Amino acid sequence: MFSLTQAIGVSGMAKRELAPFIIAFVIAEMFYKLGSFALECLAFLVTWYLLSYVFDGLVRRGRG
Incomplete structure (x- = not known):
C-alpha cells in the first residue's frame, strides 16, 4: 500500500481505488x-x- 501511494500519489490512488473500496x-x-x-x-x-x-x-477498455 505504501509503495503504491508513493508511486502514484494519494490523489491518484484515491481516483483508482476509492470506488472499489467503498x-x-x-x-x-x-x-x-x-x-x-x-x-x-x-x-x-x-x-x-x-x-x-x-x-x-x-x-483500460474505455481508453482503447
Whole structure:
C-alpha cells in the first residue's frame, strides 16, 4: 500500500481505488457474517482486489 501511494500519489490512488473500496466495504458489511474478524477481513480484501481488477479492466477498455 505504501509503495503504491508513493508511486502514484494519494490523489491518484484515491481516483483508482476509492470506488472499489467503498463497494467492497458495503458488500462485506451486508453479506459477510463469517463469525471471525480475520475471515471477514480476508473476504473484504479479496473482494476489494477483485473489484479493483474489474474496474481497472473497464478503465483500460474505455481508453482503447
